[in-house]
Amino acid sequence: MNNLDTVLLQSREAFLQYRTRSGMAKANFLEAIASEIEALGDPLIQKAMEETNLPEVRLIGERGRTCNQLRQFASMVREGSWVEARIDTALPDRQPLPKPDLRKMMVPLGPVVVFGASNFPFAYSTAGVDTASALAAGCSVVLKAHPAHPETSAMVAGAISKAIRACGEHAHVFQHVQDSSFEAGKFLVQHPLTKAVGFTGSFSGGKALYDYATSRPEPIPVFAEMGSINPVFILPGALKVRAAKVAEMYAASITQGVGQFCTNPGLMLSIQSPELSSFTQQLATKIREVAPATMLHPGIANNFIKNRGKALKEKGVTLVAESSVPAKSNQGIPTVASVNAEDFLKNPALVEEVFGPYSLLVISKSREELFKALDAIPGQLTATIIGEDDELVDYADFIQRVSDRVGRVIINGVPTGVEVCPAMHHGGPFPATTDSRFTSVGIDAAKRWVRPVSFQNFPHGLLPAELQNQNPLGIWRMVNNTWTK
Amino acid sequence: MNNLDTVLLQSREAFLQYRTRSGMAKANFLEAIASEIEALGDPLIQKAMEETNLPEVRLIGERGRTCNQLRQFASMVREGSWVEARIDTALPDRQPLPKPDLRKMMVPLGPVVVFGASNFPFAYSTAGVDTASALAAGCSVVLKAHPAHPETSAMVAGAISKAIRACGEHAHVFQHVQDSSFEAGKFLVQHPLTKAVGFTGSFSGGKALYDYATSRPEPIPVFAEMGSINPVFILPGALKVRAAKVAEMYAASITQGVGQFCTNPGLMLSIQSPELSSFTQQLATKIREVAPATMLHPGIANNFIKNRGKALKEKGVTLVAESSVPAKSNQGIPTVASVNAEDFLKNPALVEEVFGPYSLLVISKSREELFKALDAIPGQLTATIIGEDDELVDYADFIQRVSDRVGRVIINGVPTGVEVCPAMHHGGPFPATTDSRFTSVGIDAAKRWVRPVSFQNFPHGLLPAELQNQNPLGIWRMVNNTWTK
Known part of the structure; x- marks a missing residue:
């Protein structure tokens, strides 16, 4: 791991220089990265298609989102108010003690290690939101490429290097690590110069990094986005008036991108009724119509087959429908299963994610049982409620609990x-x-990589521009308890 | 631990009600707590003097600070902008996909367990900043009283109960736990309904709670303020013109409150020179003049004696001065020692805190050695630089590294x-x-107890007041990327 030790030493050196760069300089750099990625043109899309099996239109859209993110962070740091500047001026004559001059703002944490995600080769990978937000915050970045799309990652890393040279930034403000071994990830997270970690992926992967980071001699924050089954509560009134529409919408959402989105709806919950039976039939019809498609890489496809098989064997779980088109190897099979709430409540395995185009419908006998089912669901990225306006009001307390x-x-x-x-x-x-x-x-993602520092009684010339009296950057600040620009 | 289980169940119930209270209601509640504490009058001060050995004037000041804190949080939640509201309105006609209506604000985490601190019986204890900020955020609080001032804590808890009744808040929004056992603290931190922890105290205590919290099945945040030796860098120019003044200021700071402040300057660093020798003599003279005083409780006094003794035996450490007045039992002895930077750099034990009126002067041979000494100091609450205006400019890079x-x-x-x-x-x-x-x-302490939630496509009537179109609370919000009120 000698070479990775060097990587962190270089990252620290780069950080010490980069952390002093102005918002303007960082904005230009982030925009240059976006432009260099766009300049890679169609070969980048073709390479990503080859490595991820994702369709062209999706990848073009994801590249757009990635460059859009970079530019949003550029706008944020160019505008500058994100540092949460607070100024409390001195009261030298205050009794019984004088009040000192105090000024506070956010400063970057230090070198950040980012793990690329397999399911978003652009938006959550090499120049994705973790990298973009860390660079915006003023941190240096060590990016561990996801082994499922190494060449795509290298192309994007090349674009970042071009932007570094064009903007005159420190050569090591971004470094690209291709070592895909488990040990390399562990080493990077445990290295004393690493000050924070970003990760998007599986629960087991994220939790392992969290455990390494919190058991270091100096614990560091880990922002790991892990599994989510994104429950959808379908209320009775909505089923009465638009079961077919909801079924169509959800057949599409469950199977979108072969179910490989972190916000994929893996759980639907409702109350038994003739309308629910009708909805289930309509959903089944739609799911049968969706063809299987190739997943991101064989590992993910194998896990999908394994976890789907396991889920369908759990007590009380029955298959509602699966794609009527035979699946080829490495393809995800659109699947909906169902279970009654009684069995669901007894079996924690049913809230485990089946990553891919799979969703489980939980059927409650009553509103009370639906509420109980909610309590059995652990923390999630999202929850959705499908309901008519009047019943949403009726379920207001439930929505609060959700x-x-x-x-x-x-x-x-x-x-x-x-x-x-x-x-x-x-x-x-x-x-x-x-x-x-x-x-x-979103732009608040940059808050993960910063911490506040107070400057007490500083000579004015030594204050960062953000905290100087004349507000040279024209940013929003809280000055003596009042927001002002 | 059956009773503590009940405490958390009650805290959860109280939270579900309290979390929906308006900023106005929470502000009234916080102000009522402050008033009820003041209404306890002199008996509270007398009890605290008896239990903590702190002088009356200090305790009156600390009570003032505590009530001031409560009122600052009241102002914050009454004003309301602290929830960081963000609104992005829908663009139904956007191509290729419509943009949904999205609104985001901070919501409280849930029941918070707060550990009272021994060195601040009011400001960091029962109704101290952790409790005040958690109640402001909308969390319920379980307060574990510090065993060194149980009756003071009970009196303040009684004031909070009165405020609860007067304001009609849930009886269990604040609960007072007197069990001082190690197991009780562990149980509270590990309880699944606990969602965050606040602690001020020793490194060993805080780190133990952190380890319990991060190894739970569901890890939770722990805000533990632990040890700090608060290094003071004394630059050569300042010593040339005001050594006597600096010596006097620091003799007072080192011994203030028997050195029992978390920001006590336990480390001073400078470069050898005739002026430094003169400063050291002046500091020694002043330290000798300060009488020993009784510490907060026998445990702290015993630790001071033990740790001071150990520190003075470390290689190269020599006693510069100690109080010329003989110490009685349980008293802290004002002490300054010194060591050269070479020995300091070799010995990590010398950056361990000696909690009490003790400070170590590290003497470097050169500016370079001073810079090295900085790198040997772990994370701190504060650092101070004493220097003339022109030399501060000369040391700008160093101040950045500090x-x-x-x-x-x-x-x-x-x-x-x-x-x-x-x-x-x-x-x-x-x-x-x-x-x-x-x-x-400070008011940003409330940010420890909240997390953001996004509300997508909500019927307007179900939105919290903070996120409604007409901005009924008149708070600062970021609406479509623009700050507005």
Whole structure:
């Protein structure tokens, strides 16, 4: 691991220089990365298609989202208010003691280790949101490429290197590590110069990194986005008036991207009724129509087959429908199963994620049993409620309880499709993530990589621009308890 | 532990009700607590004097700070902008996909367990900053009283109960636990209904709680403020012009409150020179003049005697001065020792805290050796630099490196005396705290107990007031990327 030790030493050196760069300089750098990725053109898309089996239109869209993210972070740091500047000016004559001048702002944590994700080769990988937000925050980044798309990752890393040279940034502000061994990941997380970790992937992978990080002599934060089954509560009134529409919407959401989105709806819950039976039949019809498709890599496909098989054998679980088209090797088979709430409540295995195009419908006998089923579901990225306006009001307390255990509550929509905007929270209580207080989508994702520092009684010339009296950057600040620009 | 299980179940029930209370209701409650504490009058001060050996004037000041904190949090939640509301309105006609309506704000985590601190019977104990900030955030609180001041704690808990009744809050929104056993603390932290922990005390205590919390099946955040030796770098120019003044200021800071402040300056660092020798003599003279005083409780006094003795026996450490007044039992002896930087750099034991009126002066041979000594110091709450204006500019890079490892940098002051205001950051990199990203002083302390939730496509009537279109609370929000009120 000598070479990885060097990588962290270089990252630390780069950090010490990069942390002093202005918001303007960082914005130019992030925008240059976006432009260099776009300049890679069609060969990048073709390479990603080859390595991930994802369709062209999806990858073009994901590249757009990735560059859009980079530019949103660029806007954020160019504008500058994100550092949460607070100024309390001195009161030298205060009795019984004078009040000192105090000024506070966010500063970057240090070198960040980012693990690329298999299911988003652009948006959560090499120049994805973890890298973009860490660079925006002023941290250096060591990126461990996901072994399922090494060449795609190398191409994007090359684009970042070009941007580094074009902007005159430190050569090691971003470093690309291709070692896919378990030991390499462990070494990077345990290295004393690593100050934070970003990860998107499986529960077992994320939890292992969390355990390494929290048992270091100096514990560090790990932002691991792990499994989520994204429960969908379908209320009786909605089924009465639009069962077919909901069935169609969910057949699409469950199978979108071969079910390989972290917000894939893996659990649907409702109350038994003739309308629910009708909905189930309509959903079954739609699911049968969706053809199996090749998953990201053989490991994921094998796990899907294994976990789906295991889930279908659990007590009380019955197959509702699967794709009527025979599956080839490494393909995910669109599947819906069902179970009654009584069996569901007795079996914690039924809230484990089956990563892929699989969803389990839990049928309650009553509203009370539906409420109990909610309590059996651990922390999630999202939960969705499908209901008519009047019944949503009737279920207001229930919706409140739902929001207690998730990061995002959706009314009458689908959880798939994560909008990149300031009001998005992509995170949630454990085990959805290791830290429910932070998002991995949207500009607030940069908050993961910073901490506050107070500057007391500083000579004005030594203060960062963000905290100088004349507010040279024109940012929003809380000055003597009042927000001002 | 049956009774503690009941405590957490009750806390959860109280939370489910309290979390829906308006900012106005929470503000009234916090202010009522402050008033009820003041209404306890002199008997509270007398009881605290008896239990902590702290002087009356200090305790009156600390009570004032505690009530001031409660009222600052009341102002914060009454004003309301602290929830970081973000609104991104829908774009139904956007191509290729419509953009949903998304709104985000902070919501409380759940029941919080707070451990009272021995060195601040009011400000960091029963109704101290952890309790006040958690109640402001909308969390219920289980307070484990510090066994060194049980009756003081019970009196303050009684004041909170009165405020609960007066404001009609849930009886269990605050609960007072007097069980001082190690097992009780462990049980509270490991209980599945506990969602976060606040602690101020020793490194061993805080780290043990952190380890319990991170190894739970569902890990939870622990905000433990632990040891800090608060290094003070005394630059050569300052010694040339004001050695006597600095010596006087530091003799007072080292011995203030018998050295029992978390920001006590336990380490001073400088470069050898005739002026440093003169400073050392002046500091010695002042330290000899300060009489020993009784510490908070016999356990702390015994540890001081033990740790001071151990420190003075470390290789190269010599006694510079100690109080000329003989110490009685349970008293802390004002002490300054010195060591050369060469020995300091070889011995990690010398950065361990000696809690009490003790400080170690590290003498470097050169500026370079001073820089090396900085690198040997782990994370701290504060660092101080004493220097003339021109030399501060000369040391700008050094000051930047200092800020890399602390929560607050003070120029030409003393670290003791923690101002309660928005620009204060009281926290710092490990081992000063378990989470450098959050403060335990000032209104931002409430951020420890919340997480964001996004509400997607909600019927307007089901949105919290903070996120409704007409902004009924008149709070600052980021609406479609623009800050607005």
